[in-house]
Amino acid sequence: MVGVLSIGMSSMQPGDTHVSGRPPEKPAASVPPPDFRDVLASIDQQGRRRWLHVHLNGGFWRWCRVAVALVLIGFYLALPFLSIDGQPFLRIDIPHRHYVLLGQMFWPQDFLYLLLFLLIGAAATLLTVALAGRVFCGWLCPHTVFLEMVYRPLERLIQGVAARRAWAARLGRDRWRRVITWGAFVLISGALANTATAVFVGVDAFRWGLVVDPVQHPAAAVFFAVFFVLIMLNFVWLREQTCTIVCPYGRLQSVMLDPHSLVVAYDRARGEPRGKPGVAAGDCIDCRMCVAVCPTGIDIRNGNQMECVHCTACIDACDTVMTRIGRKPGLVRHDSEIAMAGGRRRIIRIRTVLYGCAVTALLTVATLALAHREPLVVSRLRTVVPPLVMAGEAVEPVIRQVVPLSLVNRTDHQRSWRLALPQELGGSIISPAVLSEIAGGARIEVSMVIDVPRSRFHDGELRTELIVVSEERTLRLPITLRAP
Ligand code: SF4
Numbered sequence: 001m002v003g004v005l006s007i008g009m010s011s012m013q014p015g016d017t018h019v020s021g022r023p024p025e026k027p028a029a030s031v032p033p034p035d036f037r038d039v040l041a042s043i044d045q046q047g048r049r050r051w052l053h054v055h056l057n058g059g060f061w062r063w064c065r066v067a068v069a070l071v072l073i074g075f076y077l078a079l080p081f082l083s084i085d086g087q088p089f090l091r092i093d094i095p096h097r098h099y100v101l102l103g104q105m106f107w108p109q110d111f112l113y114l115l116l117f118l119l120i121g122a123a124a125t126l127l128t129v130a131l132a133g134r135v136f137c138g139w140l141c142p143h144t145v146f147l148e149m150v151y152r153p154l155e156r157l158i159q160g161v162a163a164r165r166a167w168a169a170r171l172g173r174d175r176w177r178r179v180i181t182w183g184a185f186v187l188i189s190g191a192l193a194n195t196a197t198a199v200f201v202g203v204d205a206f207r208w209g210l211v212v213d214p215v216q217h218p219a220a221a222v223f224f225a226v227f228f229v230l231i232m233l234n235f236v237w238l239r240e241q242t243c244t245i246v247c248p249y250g251r252l253q254s255v256m257l258d259p260h261s262l263v264v265a266y267d268r269a270r271g272e273p274r275g276k277p278g279v280a281a282g283d284c285i286d287c288r289m290c291v292a293v294c295p296t297g298i299d300i301r302n303g304n305q306m307e308c309v310h311c312t313a314c315i316d317a318c319d320t321v322m323t324r325i326g327r328k329p330g331l332v333r334h335d336s337e338i339a340m341a342g343g344r345r346r347i348i349r350i351r352t353v354l355y356g357c358a359v360t361a362l363l364t365v366a367t368l369a370l371a372h373r374e375p376l377v378v379s380r381l382r383t384v385v386p387p388l389v390m391a392g393e394a395v396e397p398v399i400r401q402v403v404p405l406s407l408v409n410r411t412d413h414q415r416s417w418r419l420a421l422p423q424e425l426g427g428s429i430i431s432p433a434v435l436s437e438i439a440g441g442a443r444i445e446v447s448m449v450i451d452v453p454r455s456r457f458h459d460g461e462l463r464t465e466l467i468v469v470s471e472e473r474t475l476r477l478p479i480t481l482r483a484p
């Protein structure tokens with residue numbers, strides 16, 4: 001297991017502060033201690049979990065993150081209740097095969113829009129990482145926001161500071177505090193599971209908008225149970241391992257970052273050689289506070305590492321230490337690798353220009369596509385019904401065709417629609433021949449029956465179009481008909 005996970009890098013050493021789990025095993029005298037690149041802080045040499053008891057500290061960046069987190073938590077919890085023009089802000093309706101984003105309803109036929117949104121997200125991510133590093137991971141990701149701003153602070157409130165938590169875990173003490181903590185985690189995870197469920201089933205499935213009614217809405221109850229288990233597993237057990245092992249984003253950052261990207265970095269030139277004040281010449285007094293506050297358990301002094309989520313906790317911790325011993329803050333700071341090496345950081349460079357152009361172009365295309373989006377989508381279904389030759393009393397025989405159609409109303413209000421054929425075709429619509437209605441946000445299937453003179457077919461095939469008249473719009477759907 002260690003071999004599989006060795007892509008992670010960490011400096012948490014056996015016996016370091018605030019690590020609990022099974023006691024670390026002493027390496028044999030002839031075996032050198034593992035390099036920090038070969039182990040994860042949360043997993044020991046035998047592949048067993050080592051529990052990190054992260055020290056929570058204040059500081060300028062911490063309070064900035066708290067302010068951002070409060071806004072985000074409010075937004076996440078309010079998400080199912082937000083609406084635009086009567087449509088949800090976000091709703092993923094799996095049974096009805098559509099989703100609503102920013103008040104706009106999207107169907108499987110709208111794959112182009114989904115592709116555009118994904119491409120915009122990918123290009124924006126590349127641009128953000130190239131400029132500001134993993135700002136999403138440390139500041140905006142729901143996992144980090146809830147873990148660092150809700151679950152961990154709550155744990156500290158109930159169980160005490162990191163050293164006490166580590167001591168209690170090692171000796172099996174404070175069980176009642178852990179029971180209270182678990183109770184609080186269950187309540188919070190339940191609230192989060194409710195929010196996630198409401199995004200999928202809508203708030204109508206909740207009593208008072210808060211509690212799932214399993215009798216009336218069994219599907220909602222299933223969604224809730226799944227989300228609840230996943231959320232508990234994530235925030236109570238996996239924790240930092242979600243970032244260091246599960247999430248692929250951290251693995252990709254090495255190709256997204258370059259020496260000019262803003263990262264959280266240790267000023268090696270200023271800090272080394274590290275040691276006690278007055279003994280070593282560098283500014284780092286080797287107090288390891290930057291390690292104690294790190295939510296992924298790494299030592300930023302080893303350089304930029306895959307586990308670093310750029311949360312800035314180590315900046316606050318080191319600044320506090322520097323201020324306390326009367327030295328200039330900024331030994332650990334937000335900076336680029338090139339600036340740390342004495343060079344000049346460039347914001348405008350080939351990759352940021354290309355990413356910026358890609359984001360602008362994609363946003364323009366998406367805006368235009370949304371502005372010209374047809375309110376009614378008509379598509380031909382794949383079902384094949386064999387055509388018939390109808391001789392009847394007509395001068396020439398006609399070919400009777402059944403054309404199965406799908407109609408989707410993308411708007412939230414009822415629309416009327418009517419089918420027609422090009423006049424020059426000389427065909428006629430047997431059914432449905434009248435004006436019909438389709439409810440807002442609905443999808444219907446229609447089997448259209450048409451007669452077309454046999455002479456219109458060439459080599460048994462006729463390429464024509466179907467006209468759909470819908471209020472102020474007329475759509476033309478190219479279709480191919482075949483004669484028997
Ligand atoms: S907090 Fe600062 S002084 Fe202390 S070990 Fe980390 S870098 Fe060195």
Ligand code: SF4
Nearest residue numbers: 294308309311312314
């Ligand atoms: S090294 Fe610093 S910025 Fe990176 S995850 Fe740890 S505390 Fe956060």
